[in-house]
Amino acid sequence: MSVALYKQMMRVNLKGILNYAFGSAFYILLMFWLYPGIAQNTAALDDIVATMPAGVGRAFSLSGFDSAEAFISGEYYGLILVLILAIVSVQLSTQLMARLVDRGAMAYLLSTPTTRVRIALTQACVLVSGLLIIMGATTLAGFAGKAWLLSDRYAFDAGSFAVLNAAAFLLFFAVGGIAFLVSAVSNDEKKALGISGLIVFGFYSLDLLGKLADSIAWMRDLSIFSLYRPGEIAGGGAFPALGFALLAAIGLASFAAATALFKRRDLPL
Amino acid sequence: MLTVEHLTKTFANGKGIKDVSFEVRRGEVFGFLGPNGAGKSTTIRHIMGFMKPDAGRATVNGLDTWLSQGKVQSAIGYLPGEIAFIEGMTGRGFLDFLSGMQRAQDRRRREALIERLQFDANTPIRKMSKGMKQKVGIVASLMHDPEVVILDEPTSGLDPLMQKVFVELVLEEKAKGKTFLMSSHSFPEIERTCDRAAIIRDGAIVTIADIRELQRMQRKLFEVTFETEEEASAFAAAGLAVESREGNRVRVAVQGDYGRFAEETARRRVRNIDVFTQNLEDIFMEYYDRRGAKG
Numbered sequence: 340m341s342v343a344l345y346k347q348m349m350r351v352n353l354k355g356i357l358n359y360a361f362g363s364a365f366y367i368l369l370m371f372w373l374y375p376g377i378a379q380n381t382a383a384l385d386d387i388v389a390t391m392p393a394g395v396g397r398a399f400s401l402s403g404f405d406s407a408e409a410f411i412s413g414e415y416y417g418l419i420l421v422l423i424l425a426i427v428s429v430q431l432s433t434q435l436m437a438r439l440v441d442r443g444a445m446a447y448l449l450s451t452p453t454t455r456v457r458i459a460l461t462q463a464c465v466l467v468s469g470l471l472i473i474m475g476a477t478t479l480a481g482f483a484g485k486a487w488l489l490s491d492r493y494a495f496d497a498g499s500f501a502v503l504n505a506a507a508f509l510l511f512f513a514v515g516g517i518a519f520l521v522s523a524v525s526n527d528e529k530k531a532l533g534i535s536g537l538i539v540f541g542f543y544s545l546d547l548l549g550k551l552a553d554s555i556a557w558m559r560d561l562s563i564f565s566l567y568r569p570g571e572i573a574g575g576g577a578f579p580a581l582g583f584a585l586l587a588a589i590g591l592a593s594f595a596a597a598t599a600l601f602k603r604r605d606l607p608l
Numbered sequence: 609m610l611t612v613e614h615l616t617k618t619f620a621n622g623k624g625i626k627d628v629s630f631e632v633r634r635g636e637v638f639g640f641l642g643p644n645g646a647g648k649s650t651t652i653r654h655i656m657g658f659m660k661p662d663a664g665r666a667t668v669n670g671l672d673t674w675l676s677q678g679k680v681q682s683a684i685g686y687l688p689g690e691i692a693f694i695e696g697m698t699g700r701g702f703l704d705f706l707s708g709m710q711r712a713q714d715r716r717r718r719e720a721l722i723e724r725l726q727f728d729a730n731t732p733i734r735k736m737s738k739g740m741k742q743k744v745g746i747v748a749s750l751m752h753d754p755e756v757v758i759l760d761e762p763t764s765g766l767d768p769l770m771q772k773v774f775v776e777l778v779l780e781e782k783a784k785g786k787t788f789l790m791s792s793h794s795f796p797e798i799e800r801t802c803d804r805a806a807i808i809r810d811g812a813i814v815t816i817a818d819i820r821e822l823q824r825m826q827r828k829l830f831e832v833t834f835e836t837e838e839e840a841s842a843f844a845a846a847g848l849a850v851e852s853r854e855g856n857r858v859r860v861a862v863q864g865d866y867g868r869f870a871e872e873t874a875r876r877r878v879r880n881i882d883v884f885t886q887n888l889e890d891i892f893m894e895y896y897d898r899r900g901a902k903g
Binding site for chain 2: 341342343344347351442443447448449450451452453456457603605607608
């Protein structure tokens with residue numbers, strides 16, 4: 340890794356990353372603040388959900404209002420956080436590789452005694468750091484919210500909340516890896532953004548559709564989002580070791596492939 | 609010091625470079641001349657290791673630039689043809705960052721260069737004019753005191769005064785034993801600094817020659833305006849290569865034989881003399897034609 344490049348790239352991208360981190364932290368605090376009101380009406384809410392088609396409740400995780408982390412896993416980790424991190428993964432990975440090639444600034448990086456492998460790995464570290472900062476802020480805000488807003492009156496399992504955050508990070512380690520791979524082989528910034536956006540949101544849509552109806556449940560198996568099941572983690576299910584391992588493997592393989600392909604390709608600089 | 613051997617690359621659209629070979633010796637300033645799109649930048653991209661050649665290779669300091677990418681660069685300073693910086697930085701911020709990447713810690717040389725080129729390095733890059741960005745690029749290519757300097761169209765965007773400063777800089781570095789490869793589409797731009805030059809056209813080297821030989825080969829167009837039409841017609845009949853004649857104005861092409869041109873002109877009363885800037889193919893028309901006939 341090149342320290343000078345890492346520092347510079349963090350400096351350029353930190354503001355955007357912090358905006359998302361603060362946004363996410365604020366949102367999760369809001370959810371904690373809302374929860375006591377919801378908890379009083381758990382039974383009524385469950386009744387409303389019961390009147391909806393089963394698929395809708397599943398797709399949007401409208402279940403389990405009886406514990407704080409179940410509520411948050413459904414309402415935040417199931418949708419909003421996923422969207423935030425998907426946008427960050429696609430945008431940041433495009434900026435870190437394809438944009439530098441497209442606009443020509445990569446020529447300067449490669450004119451210094453730094454190998455392509457080192458440049459690619461440094462940029463991958465910047466992407467992973469960005470995801471870590473956002474997830475770290477979200478996790479801390481969650482624990483702070485629990486301490487300030489819920490005290491001991493409501494059920495909250497700190498262990499499964501931590502696993503939930505780890506799962507979200509690993510999912511986007513994998514998704515970010517795929518977006519980074521697309522970015523590393525693209526000469527055109529807009530094309531890279533389009534293709535990786537299509538892949539990520541395509542995966543997300545397959546997962547969502549698969550949850551909506553049992554007849555097309557096989558669609559979920561095509562999507563890496565199915566390896567991420569916040570509802571099950573919060574519901575006290577077994578530790579999703581296989582999902583974790585697969586996501587980590589997909590991420591590592593994608594970053595490795597991105598680096599190897601970037602090393603060998605012609606750059607139009 | 610820098611060699612290019614049988615370098616060949618064909619792009620998907622059929623364009624590219626074919627069997628390009630030349631050698632730049634240590635301490636030499638080598639010009640790389642060609643019209644736009646002739647393959648200058650493509651060749652330089654191969655020397656910088658941005659592209660993998662289909663055949664042949666480029667070496668700097670004995671190291672293959674494709675295979676040793678990241679290693680050869682410690683001896684190279686580079687000015688890209690189209691300068692693009694990382695967004696959101698000032699000139700000095702960018703140079704600081706690049707020094708870090710080049711692992712060059714001596715700032716005195718950089719500050720001296722900024723002083724020479726006279727620009728405010730604290731200006732944000734997005735607010736800089738083309739010429740100012742070019743100056744930042746020139747500083748970036750020289751500040752780490754590289755042995756080999758590769759400059760793609762170095763004086764584009766610089767005003768005549770700064771072009772002069774640039775020429776002085778190159779000559780000083782040359783005196784210190786530095787090696788230069790400098791591309792350009794204009795002969796006057798490189799004739800002041802270069803020892804030898806290669807001319808490239810349509811992806812192939814047309815000739816490699818001493819700069820003095822090229823100066824003899826070059827063809828200049830003069831337009832002389834005489835006091836009267838009679839003097840003009842007498843001048844036109846004097847046996848010089850007349851391109852056109854219109855009233856009391858005569859346009860002649862001169863190649864090498866400036867003495868004869870001056871002599872014939874001085875015999876008559878001259879109102880005005882203009883020199884025409886021409887493109888490379890017109891300057892070296894005979895060269896191109898002769899080669900074309902051979903090929």
